[in-house]
Amino acid sequence: MPRRLLLATGLAAAAGVLGLPVVAPAAGAAAPAATSLTAGGSVNQVWVTGAPAGAHLVLVAADGSTRARGTADPQGALLFRHVAAGAGYHVEERTGGSARSGSLRVLAANETPASSLYRSQQLGAGYGYLTTRDGTKLAVNVHLPGPPDKGPYPTVVEYSGYDPANPDSTQPASRIAQFLGYATVGVNMRGTGCSGGAWDYFEPLQSLDGYDAVETIAAQPWVLHGAVGMVGISYPGITQLFVAATRPPHLAAITPLSVLDDTYRGTLYPGGILNTGFAVSWGKDRQHDALPAGPNAGQSWARRRIAAGDTTCRANQTLHSQAPDVAAQIRASRFYGPQLDQLNPDVFVHQIAAPTFLVGQVEDDQTGGRWPELINHFNPSTPLKVTIQNGTHVDSFDPAIVTRWGEFLDFYVAHRVPSIPAGTRAAAPANFIALAGAPVPLPPDRFAGQTDFAAAFAKYRAEPKVRILFDNGAGGAPGVPIPGFEASFASWPPPGVHPTTYYLRSGSRLDPAPAGRGEPAADPYRYDPSALPPTDQPPSQNDIYGPLPKYDWRTPPPGASLTYTTAPFAHDVVLTGPASADLWVRSNRPDTDLEVTLTEVRPDGNETYVQSGWLRASQRSTLNAATSTPLEPQYTFRQANTRSMPSGRFSLVRVPLFPITHAFRAGSRVRLVIQAPGGNRPIWAFGAIPGTSSSRNDVAHSPAFASKLVLPVATGISVPTALPPCPSLRGEPCRRANPTGAS
Secondary structure (H helix, E strand, O other), X not given: OOOOOOOOOOHHHHHXXXXXXXXXXXXXXXXXXXXXXXXXXOEOEEEXXXXXOOOEEEEEXXXXXXXXXXXXXXXXXXXXXXXXXXXXXXXXXXXXXXXXXXXXXEEXXXXXXXXXXXXXXXXXXXXXXXXXXXXXXEEXXXXXXXXXXXXXXXXXXXXXXOOOOOOOOOOHHHHHHHHOOOEEEEEEOXXXXXXOOOOOOOOHXXXXXXXXXXXXXXXXXXXXXXXXXXXXXXXXXXXXHHXXXXXXXXXEEEOOEOOOOOHHHHHHOHHHOOEOOHXXXXXXXXXXXXXXXXOOEOOHHHHHHHHOOOHHHHHHOOOHHXXXXXXXXXXXXXXXOHHHHHHOHHHHHHHOOOOEEEEEEOOOOOOOOOXXXXXXHOOOOOOEEEEEEOOOHHHHHOHHHHHHHHHHHHHHHHOOOXXXXXXXXXXXXXXXXXXXXXXXXXXXXXXXXXXXXXXHHHHHHOXXXXXXXXXXXXXXXXXXXXXOEEEEEOOOOOOOOEXXXXXXXXXXXXXXXXXXXXXXXXXXXXXXXXXXXXXXXXXXXXXXXXXXXXXXXXXXXXXXXXXXXXXXXOOOEEEEEEEEEXXXXXXXXOOOEEXXXXXXXXXXXXXXXXXXXXXXXXXXXXXXXXXXXXOOOOEOOOHHHOOOOOOOOOEEEEEEEEEEEEEEOOOOEEEEEEEXXXXXXXXXXXXXXXXXXXXXXXXXXXXXXXXXXXEEEOOOOOOOOOOOOOOOOOOOOEEEOOOOOOO
């Protein structure tokens, strides 16, 4: 295992490289046995390699107390996690053997290595390895626009557990950056690909590795201005938030695209209901990729490098088998607890100081659409540019966005007036702005002809923080990723948004006035999570990222949902922000799951999907009154606060909808559908509470129990375009509307 061996005989050399004081064995400690275990201290961790398979290993503190026990895996490896920082630890084998490690030091998360760790490393063009503070070697792949001595070059880093270091492939964000003249460095997280160590889902050590990678790369002589940016969509986008929160001194900017705001609330357990679709399958895929590279495990590019003789990659596989069981972690996260705060960017993005370019879609089919929650959690002093639109997971690289992405990098990383090279512009449709055979040209340069960087930069910084692209998919040929119109604002939700209430009424109506005396008091529906197939069924025959996906978006069968619809709007109505369905629910079961879906019933007889929200009814009592608003109920999802549904009585269940950015044209109507989870979102599926033939929910709409829908109606936004074709809007399926709305 090519990690620095912190044994008694090698401790001084290791500590010198790490910038740490040399720690002598604890006074009175027993002399090392004749056979030494290979072990080392990391950040709140201790690793062991080379032990006999199945050996019982014990972590002993300086005072002689046992701090942890474990068994070596078939590769002879073991990783002790959650170890308190300190010196004088050692590991002993206690299964008949007498092996013992030398004295070990466990690092604290707030210990910063000496800058010599970064300056001493040399990275050249092509494939290689960099060394982190604990001696772990991470695989890297460097692509330079030209020879190193012709630099320095503006440089960006892509860091994830996918394969950014794969020398035979380039991730999308890095590829586009290369077209724009940037040097790119792909770095694989520990425990993935050819990198050493063991992988875990966004553990703190991964963020510190990212800090070390940024600082090591920024110290290279071919890096312009001695600072780097970070790029990436999805996994490498989310990773940027974690790394930037550690504040690497030489991180110039980050560009997180298609991210999540909170692993639990946004993707894994929306509304407290397990996402058994994308979220669980993604976790299982990462578990597979983190295994030691072998015939049926690990990453294929690592297997190829090992077969070609990469001994470092081979040795780095030793600890891969210590990746935790993702399925077990998911089961353990059934309710929110303090341990999940480290997976919740909402909690820590205020620590980010680097300028940030944040983009996403409110119907994101993978990470979900809750991510705009992040906006108001950033420190107000952090330069922040945000783009919000309707669309799919990949739409963060739509043409209207990628040009602004390039502007941001040029201003904050390259320190130059933004301009897309003519050759890149000509090649763009064929090379990286194309979806399923629908190439789209790039918008023109906004700063063409300007030569004064300071003036151009000042103008750029003065632009509004939040940009909303409306009707993405309707600005050109139907489904092609071009917005119909856009608007910019100083904040999110935009100024002028006000909560607007529509009450559920008898006759499947949504009305501005609540029910009066004598009106029927409630409507029943059958609770049936199996009522609808996945929207992307069958996924093998449906490219949901193409211009016009063939969504299998069905209306629920009779009796399996409730539907309420407004009267036609007399004028255009624009929704921008989160929403809430405040429902008085009675169930004949102790618990029930709710999905609420908002659609637009158009004057042409079609119906367009807008947004959904979810809640397990027993979570209603975890409502956080201090942070909730009329538009946005916030839940703690703590197990201790959950309550079963009261037998035979109505209870208020506030179902939060993910954020909305949608323009309803005059003549359109808002429709609210209430049902069991499933059938409205591609890729997502739900571990809903099972139903039976007798499972039933009632939703009240009486004066005493006034169920309502609260919408974020914006003022001051004009809608300059006509009703979009059906289908055309990206991420928003369109179907023939049920004339009555009854189901």
